[in-house]
Amino acid sequence: MDLYEYQAREIFQQYGIAVPDAETADTAREARAAAERLGGRVIVKAQVKTGGRGKAGGVKLAADPPAAELTARQILGMDIKGHQVHKVMLARPAAIDAEYYISYVLDRAAGHFLAIASAEGGMDIEEVAATRPQAVARIPVDPRAGVSETTAAEIAAAAGLPPATAPVLHRLWRALTDEDALLVEVNPLVRTTGGDILALDGKVTLDDNARFRQARWGDRAGAHDDxxxxxxxxxxxxxxxxxxxxxxxxxxxxxxxxxxxxxxxxxxxxxxxxxxxxxxxxxxxxxxxxxxxxxxxxxxxxxxxxxxxxxxxxxxxxxxxxxxxxxxxxxxxxxxxxxxxxxxxxxxxxxxxxxxxxxxxxxxxxxxxxxxxxxxxxx
CATH class of the missing domain: 3.40.50.261 (Succinyl-CoA synthetase domains)
Structure with a gap:
């Protein structure tokens, strides 16, 4: 089961991965109120279980609460690759100095997980992987050994990431194993101009076979948004x-x-x-x-x-x-x-x-x- 971004964000926070302040809204009026609480200037993001939201017009910057209300009205109800938008997330913008990509994904054929990381994150990570595969590190992870703090530092170094990202890699692995996930992804993971490391966007896919252990997602596990x-x-x-x-x-x-x-x-x-x-x-x-x-x-x-x-x-x-x-x-x-x-x-x-x-x-x-x-x- 794929989670929405705001749900992935909940998991990241639970495991000590820093995220920007954010709220969700189901209506344009709620979006305006949320923007006021968040300080006025916000990013309005469509909550759908598919990629390509930004290029489809589902992620926009709003300068103030009235603009957030108007933007939310435009995004709510949109069809993005067959997924209709019923909810938006409003997040406080971050001053970005650098963008990275990190994820763990199950490699069924090989019988282990892969840590995939790159010092070039953002919307075009797929193009980076296709045109310059050397810029993306793929490191096998033995699920029995897991990712210790030392292993996380080694993954960060192999991908050319700054040492400050290693704790995120360690905590993201804990989230993967504790939540019975098949995929956890942060794109982009950013370093702000103030030196903070933030997860600006995330994706989590849970293993349906582990629903009995993850009761909090149980009522949503069978839902189909498409x-x-x-x-x-x-x-x-x-x-x-x-x-x-x-x-x-x-x-x-x-x-x-x-x-x-x-x-x-x-x-x-x-x-x-x-x-x-x-x-x-x-x-x-x-x-x-x-x-x-x-x-x-x-x-x-x-x-x-x-x-x-x-x-x-x-x-x-x-x-x-x-x-x-x-x-x-x-x-x-x-x-x-x-x-x-x-x-x-x-x-x-x-x-x-x-x-x-x-x-x-x-x-x-x-x-x-x-x-x-x-x-x-x-x-």
Missing amino acids: PLEAAAAAKGLNYVRLDGEVGIIGNGAGLVMSTLDVVAGCGARPANFLDIGGGASAQVMADALATVLDDPGVRSVLVNVFGGITACDSVADGIVTALDTVRLTKPLVVRLDGNNAARGRAILDARAHPLVQQATTMDAAARRAAVLATDVTAV
Whole structure:
């Protein structure tokens, strides 16, 4: 479960990580009152569980309480990557001298955590990581050994961070382990002109498997802020919305994750993760297609199924029946492999839907779906 920034801030404070004075508001009038209490000049920040708020206009400086009220009115109700803003956080601005990036994240494949840190934090940290990977330190952390004060100092030195950031790295690790988190991130961690170290923004992802140990988040653990994710959950679908244009449906989490990677390698962005699991009945396929097609950002859909216990002809029957109940408005690329794949392809050929195409390999299907999503002339 992802936490909102203001909730991550609560955790940071609990573990002795300094943050600017801040308050939350659900209305523009509340934002004005909060700005008055905070001294007038504030940063107004949309509270949504997605990145890119600043570039989307969800983070703005307000010079005084009336401006804070007007800014909050503009931000509240905004749609940021499919997430509607229902709450804003108002924070006292900091005089920034330098920005850094620090995080701990679980590396499932390697079986340990990674400390990721850089002396170049801020909104463009992804670009820094992509264009100058040497500027980002990635240090494996054995969860049994953890991060001592000495280890924290070593991480800071490896990333070129000042020694004053080491206590934050140590406390952030304590927060990760005590709160059963999969990710804790501070971006940016700043040094102010007065020499203070402050966490200006934060992200925390908690492990849903540890809900029984984290009772204070229990009532919020099952909430879905994205309406498509909420609708999919109500239908029993394992759906996560992403920021892309190729809708993806597959059977099995591993296959779906691989499909996301292959689509990205073909120059397109996955629009979602949707795992239909072992069942591909007509109703499941109809629900899956309807969910993916409800995303206005989707420009093509890729169904990638490997037939095992559920045979490919049953999947094809489900797709054909679903096409009779769901209005297909975007091109659909289907790759069937495994048990009864030839029979499944024949069923789709016989249906001959003008927007349905087939491919025999995952690479070919991903390439075709990527082309259809990025080149309007290819449809």
